[in-house]
Amino acid sequence: MPGRKEIKSPLDAWLLKEEVAEELRKVLGPRRARRVAKDPHARRKPRPCGMTVHPGQGCSLGCLYCYVPDMGFPTKPRPYHLSGEELAYALAINPHVVPGRTLAAFGSVTEPFLPGITEKTLEYFRAVNEWLSLPCQVSTKLIIDKELAIELARAEPKLSILISATTASKAKTLEPGAPLPQERVVGGENAVRAGLRADLFLRPLIPGVTTEDDIRELLHLAKQHGLKGVVAGSLRLTQTNIRRLRSAGVNVNELMRLAGLRRPPKHETQVPVTAASLKEVVKEETGRQGLQYLPAACAANILSHGLNCYLCKWGPCGRPSPNVKEVEGSIIEFIKELLRPKDLEVISSQEGLRILIRVKVWGLNRALKSLRTYSYFLSDFHKVKVILESG
Template identity: 45%
Template sequence: MDGVNSLVDAVYAKEAIVEELRRRVGEEGFRRASRDWHARRRPIPCGMTVHTGVGCSYGCLYCYIYDMGFTGKPQPYPLSGEELALALALNPYVAPGPRGTLLAFGSVTEPFMRETAWRAIEYLESTRRWLGNPQQVSTKTGLKGRLLEKFVEAADPRIDVLVSMTTLRLWKALEPGASPPEERMEFMRRLVEAGLSATLFLRPIIPGVTDREAEDILSRAAYAGVDKVVLGTLRVAEGILRRLRASGAVDMGEIERRLARWPRRGEQLPIYSRDLKEKIALKAREIGFKVLPASCSANIESHRQGCAACRLGPCGDLSRLPPASDREVARLLEALGLKPLKVSVKGLTVEAAIRGGRREAEIASYWIIGLLRRSPRVKAVRS
């Protein structure tokens, strides 16, 4: 998907995908897909999140999903694989294709729980087949046996697998349902051995726990062949603080000291962790890791692309940014049904003025991020 035709072609390809999938899933399937949240939600910084299940049984004490109303009794996500691909193709913010919107599987749930693993594999296969977007999955499960084989068969061959680790010693107390850390390490080793991309997701960094174990975790991951790491801050809500305190496993004084203020009801707040991240990043680099600024960066790296869409970047190989001229971008926006008044590609930024409101500006912005991997500065101009 390079050059003028390919940018515009992505729009037409999406229309053709919708038409074909609509025919395949029938009117009832089309209704389910078009009403689904995947057809409407805006991407978040790591890309478009794909929910493979609802709820999670792993019960991590630091997890925010229970404070969002999700339960510990997971169900596979209700759409079929083709319906899910159709929902994403119907989403006006999603650009399809190998150079399109990044897909992130495993948000607000664990994809490879017993109850949802086959659904996750079905979604990886269907989105790969119908949309072809860069895939990333984040997990605390050490896949093995038949599931691992099916996963490797189904997923995008350049998929990035983010394997989360917080502790080696206290996982039974803090992540009671997750795979033991040694199984997660073994999973990463097998991925690397199979030529796939595995990234260590050292998240959340729990002060007094993760920072103390970081060197050990990093060394074991390096031994498994992993050479990329993403570091993530602990975010707390009232329920998380309550559960962590009740566990008796962590130093709550250290966590509370790092909070700018107490979280209000329904609110999540990050703790201060820059010092811990800097210390761990230093150690990681010494061991030979590339320390990436965000999970999307690992997706960009594994797909050998470049991205300069946000201030955390640039990431990956900038020589692989898709070429873009003012005219090409204007044609893309027109093909999306938008009315560009002015477009200007300035290095790593795309400025545009669009006739319309916030929604039109957002659609333009997400396609600029998705297809051009540049930072959008889009202004809506009401007539």
């Protein structure tokens, strides 16, 4: 196993990715490797929060606002069928994954710490961390006990933990299978004591359900239990969560109005509900409680791993700006190694939060085409926009 290597440049990441794929191909053997290559983890693109990793599929907590059933996943959760090594191989051959940089988000279509899923989650953290050094993040509504916290810190020492909550007062109705948020934050404290970073994930904020008092109480609890910051997220309406919320007495018509919907969305469609005024309350209250307001879940992951990110308008997040000259240097190194061009010219400029780099590679049209395939490597690594041109 290559182990955790220092990845300073796109070239380091590229070489590590090749090495890991090669080594894992030998470990798995050709038949297993061919089977894993067909898994969605080997192909799908990262979402804004990072590459979603599924240690399981489905969830039994039965939260009324959940959209996982609309995605076709069962209410009886099952662990994902890949082993840790198979998952690492799938990610190593996924063209969108950059070792050391691509954020890995666990828990989008399951609760990662349900009985029967926790072992798989830990196995995946170990594999993803040890083979590819991907910065991992997990969101949970369950209580992380002390033993689990220690195991998590061993598996991924910089793991970012998000403790999920929607409301303090109506949690029993909305999240019938989950422990109360007042208990979940104790799990966050256990993670903090084990040396991990934990943040509060106020998601989904539901207008008409989540109150200002809820927000104040949850933020106060977060502060008391050593959580560092707060991420706020919106509700997404689906065909079936509209039904479930309505049956619990929630004013669904108002939610549909906020989402711009006249009728429930069609099968599998998710429509976000704006919660701008609630988010403003969260922002204000976060400052008052001495917590950090984070624009998105990915920001918590970036901070937890001591990285920086300039990818979107909400940033930059994390450490200060990379040095333009260093970025240029590492991009030239990468191109030279990959293409061995006779001559190339790099033109760079800084626009807002991004560094734009135009690379002219003289007389290498075919090679340039293949380089374009790898341009995500350059852009994802430094959060720079790289424009490739032939001379």
